[in-house]
Amino acid sequence: MKKATHIGDFKKYPFLMVFLVLIAFCAYFYVARNNMDETLLKEMIADRRVAIDTICDTINRFVEADNDWATYDYVTILSGVVAELDAARGVYAELFDTDMHNLSKRWQAFVEDAAFEAEDYPALLQTMRENERGEVTIWFDKPDTPSHDIHIYYRWVPTNKALEGRLLIVLGVSKYAINHNISSWITYGAAALIAVTAVLMLGAVMLLCRLGYIYQQRGGADKWRRKIFS
Numbered sequence: 001m002k003k004a005t006h007i008g009d010f011k012k013y014p015f016l017m018v019f020l021v022l023i024a025f026c027a028y029f030y031v032a033r034n035n036m037d038e039t040l041l042k043e044m045i046a047d048r049r050v051a052i053d054t055i056c057d058t059i060n061r062f063v064e065a066d067n068d069w070a071t072y073d074y075v076t077i078l079s080g081v082v083a084e085l086d087a088a089r090g091v092y093a094e095l096f097d098t099d100m101h102n103l104s105k106r107w108q109a110f111v112e113d114a115a116f117e118a119e120d121y122p123a124l125l126q127t128m129r130e131n132e133r134g135e136v137t138i139w140f141d142k143p144d145t146p147s148h149d150i151h152i153y154y155r156w157v158p159t160n161k162a163l164e165g166r167l168l169i170v171l172g173v174s175k176y177a178i179n180h181n182i183s184s185w186i187t188y189g190a191a192a193l194i195a196v197t198a199v200l201m202l203g204a205v206m207l208l209c210r211l212g213y214i215y216q217q218r219g220g221a222d223k224w225r226r227k228i229f230s
Contacts, residue, residue, distance in 0.1 A: 018201045022194060029190040036186070037178055041151075045173045048091065049135075049153045052171050055081060056157040063158045070165070078157075078167055079104040090177030092116045092150065096168040100125055103167070116140060116150060116172060128154045128168060132161075140174070150174050 059078070063069045078095055085093035087107040095104035096118075106115065116138075118124060124136060133155040141147040150172045157167050 018198070018205055021201065022198055025194050025197065029187075029194070033187060033190075037175065040178050041173070041175055044177055045151050045153070048085070048171050048173055051085070052153060052155055052169055056155050056159075056169065059157050060159050063160070063163075069158060069163050075103055075167065078169065082169060083107060085171060088177065090174045092152075092170075092172035092174075094118060094170045096170065098164075098166060098168075100129070100168075118170060124152065128170065132156050132159070138172070148174055148176070 055078070059074060062072075063074075066072070075095075082093045082095040082104040083106075085091060086104065093104070094102060094106065097103055100119075121138060124138060127134065127136060131154075134153075136152040136154075138150045138152055139147065140150045151174070152170065152172045154168060154170045157169060
């Protein structure tokens with residue numbers, strides 16, 4: 001009798017097991033998707049940082065070779081390049097002079113109706129004044145705007161501190177810079193797999209419950225229909 005009781009207890013939990021498995025699937029795909037977005041964002045930040053370093057290193061070589069920092073119009077060149085970077089979605093780029101005045105055209109906001117302004121963050125300006133280069137993460141929070149992090153990288157150019165009128169390049173990248181079209185098919189595919197799995201598992205459980213009911217109605221193994229052929 002104990003054995004029958006254990007079997008009966010076990011039959012009470014299959015739907016709970018299906019529910020827990022589906023929850024585990026959803027949690028796994030959610031974590032995997034977020035991890036993929038974080039990886040893409042880190043790669044984009046590193047890529048933009050390399051771009052800024054390449055620009056600054058190139059300017060340094062020109063200045064050292066020609067000694068023309070005070071005579072050549074580097075502001076026009078850098079302001080144009082920085083403006084192009086700022087035009088990308090989810091990317092903030094700005095060129096400043098030593099007095100922290102803007103020298104480049106602003107194009108793109110991080111999200112609609114909300115633009116990042118370095119002047120709104122005095123601590124950031126002070127940090128950039130005191131250091132040659134560095135990375136800072138700013139919490140961007142404005143009314144009617146989704147709050148998010150902005151990963152800032154800045155660098156002064158030329159490197160030679162003895163030169164007057166040096167320029168500051170500031171670059172910021174947010175999560176909105178990620179092209180979600182790349183990973184959208186993964187999300188839809190995961191949702192489809194979870195839905196199909198849910199249907200199959202529920203169907204299997206219902207079938208097992210039905211077979212168990214028939215087995216119970218026949219009184220167990222002793223009342224299964226006898227073989228016709230010996």
